[in-house]
Amino acid sequence: MRFIRSIATATVLPVLLVAAWWFTSLGSDDFFWPPLRDILTEVPSTWFEGRLGADVAPSLLRLSAGYSLALAIGISAGLAIGLSAPLRQYCEPVFEFLRSIPPPVLVPIIMLFAGIGDSMKIVVIAFGCVWPILLNSVEGARSIDEVLHDTARVYGLGPAARFRHLLLRGASPHIVTGARQALSIAIILVVISEMFAASNGLGFTIVQFQRSFAIPQMWSGILLLGAIGVILALVFKLVENRVLAWYFGLRRKQ
Amino acid sequence: MNRVGRTLSVLVALTLVAGCGGGGESADGLREVTIGLVPAAVTAAIHVGIDQKFFEQEGLKPSIETGQGGAALLPAVASGQMEFASSTPVSLLMARDRGLKVRAITPWTGDGTSADGTVKSSNVVLAKDPSIRSARDLEGRTVAINALRSVGDLTIREAVRHAGGNPDKVTFVEMGFADMPGALAQGHVDGIWTAEPFITTLVAKGHHAVKQTDNSDAVPDMATQLIFTSQKLIDDDPDLVAAMTRALGKTLAYVKDNPDKVRARIPTVFAELDPAIVKRLDLDVYETQLRREPLERIGRLLELEKWIKPPADIAGLLP
Structure with missing residues (x-):
């Protein structure tokens, strides 16, 4: 019963918004605001006849490659920096500088050394979404209670076990928060990176539709992008529930 | 602010932005109009027209x-946020094909014979590799153009086809004109389809133009930019459109005979450009007549590439 109710709560606003869009746009003859009906009728022929593999798949691959790279770098560097107070003091000003540079302005520069292929796009995505992961990992490693460190040592836990059960686990609530922020940044950056020197991908296709005045198709791409965002958020939630099961349980007890 | 409040304020801001724009009357009784132009040397001409009080x-x-470019200006004109703008005949014919009611009012720039008697073209493919000499050599190569599905790929594909090559073997990538020289120098692309002031700058650095890749090889006397407006404005305010057409006509006739005045105004558009380059810059040819044949040729190429449904709406585009 609770499950059904939560599904209903989550869907009521989207359904209302879609209905409002459907009815207000029904009689629209504005070129750039076509009726939702026209947009939806374009979806099958626009996306399900080859573009899912030709454009959506490359985008998702770039997204996962860039995001995984950011996770690997962000978590490992973040935990190392979080453990060492001097290192933290050295790095923090540099991080504040680097994280405030918007990745889109770096694209032409990244293009010079990473070329115009997929590696450029992956670097752009990774550069943009590494910061929330990194900074949250630093915070996560720092916030672990000193007493826990000492206890683990006294009980004779080896370095590997301390890393896995104390450091990684203890920092994981912070890391997950950073990773969630990074995921939405990654989706934005996939689209942006595909606006430069691309020849396929979701962002590329949406811009091409806009350029060739295929407006309903353009809107259908925007809707698809939003749908991918929702699906990825759901997948993230599932992973989060598994990884942080101990933490949620702990909080319920307290 | 909570999320709902933020979303609402964004919506309100968007509505306000959409509602703004449009002409008004300034204090001196003149009608204020907005013209959207591409950020290129050609824009200098309009400043000359303003200087001359046309x-x-x-x-x-x-x-x-x-x-950003012709295709980005089209929605602004169609929705009435700006009255006039310049765009390529390729974008305009594709827009008409999709049902967007835009119409050219005057020519703007084109390829043809300039004031000093030389025949020239606004765009050409430049390459670094000496083995790329003519259009046919572009087969199997990568060429950077400023926008896909526009003048660049249309004319290069035709050039390769005309030279007996297969245009499907040329890979096109999209990047800004300013990013192209770097990509060419690094070897990420083999050719770049570029315009002034980049042509003069790059040729000075030892790059060479690929033969048969001028616009004029695919479309003789190519109209590169046209000034257009929306059918709605033509219907609602014919006097304004007529006044603008006259003023632009005078400007075009004047700049055609006074290229030095245009050159003097180029720093207004490109403040950072080296004065030595400005002096040598190959100026665009300003057209005083809207010719039908180049447009029909573009229309046939668009039909050939299946970018539009035949027939191309030339009559609907012409004033």
């Missing part, structure tokens, strides 16, 4: 906005 004489006070 717009004032028609009761107009133009303000210039430089958009």
Whole structure:
């Protein structure tokens, strides 16, 4: 019963918004605001006849490659920096500088050394979404209670076990928060990176539709992008529930 | 602010932005109009027209906005946020094909014979590799163009086809004109389809033009940019459109005979450009006549590439 109710709560606003869009746009003859009906009728022929593999798949691959790279770098560097107070003091000003540079302005520069292929796009995505992961990992490693460190040592836990059960686990609530922020940044950056020197991908296709005045198709791409965002958020939630099961349980007890 | 409040305020802001724009009357009784132009050397000509008071004489006070490119300016004109703009005939014919009611009012730039008697083209493919000599050599190569599905790929594909090559073997990638020289130098692309002031700068650095890749090889006397407006404005305010057409006509006739005045105004558009380059810059040819044949040729190429459904709406585009 609770499950059904939560599904209903989550869907009521989207359904209302879609209905409002459907009815207000029904009689629209504005070129750039076509009726939702026209947009939806374009979806099958626009996306399900080859573009899912030709454009959506490359985008998702770039997204996962860039995001995984950011996770690997962000978590490992973040935990190392979080453990060492001097290192933290050295790095923090540099991080504040680097994280405030918007990745889109770096694209032409990244293009010079990473070329115009997929590696450029992956670097752009990774550069943009590494910061929330990194900074949250630093915070996560720092916030672990000193007493826990000492206890683990006294009980004779080896370095590997301390890393896995104390450091990684203890920092994981912070890391997950950073990773969630990074995921939405990654989706934005996939689209942006595909606006430069691309020849396929979701962002590329949406811009091409806009350029060739295929407006309903353009809107259908925007809707698809939003749908991918929702699906990825759901997948993230599932992973989060598994990884942080101990933490949620702990909080319920307290 | 909570999320709902933020979303609402964004919506309100968007509505306000959409509602703004449009002409008004300035204090001196002149009608304010907005012209959208591409950020290129050609934009200097409009400043010359303003200097010569051609717009004032028609009761107009133009303000210039430089958009990303022709395709980006089209929605702004169609929705009435700006009255006039320039765009390529390729974009305009594709827009008409999709049902967007836009119409050319005057020519703007084109390829043809310049004031000093030389025949030239606004765009050409430049390459670094000496083995790329003519259009046919582009087979199997990568060429950077400023926008896909526009003048660049249309004319290069035709050039390769005309040279007996297979245009499907040329890979096109999209990047800004300013990013192209770097990509060529690094070897990420084999050719770049570029325009002034980049041509003069790059040729000075030892790059060479690929033969048969001028616009004029695919479309003789190519109209590169046209000034257009929306059918709605033509219907609602024919006097304004007529006044603008006259002012632009005077400007075009004047700049055609006074290229030095245009050159003097180029720093207004490109403040950072080296004065030595400005001096040598190959100026665009300003057209005074809207010719039908180049447009029909573009229309046939668009039909050939299946970018539009035949027939191309030439009559609907011409004033």
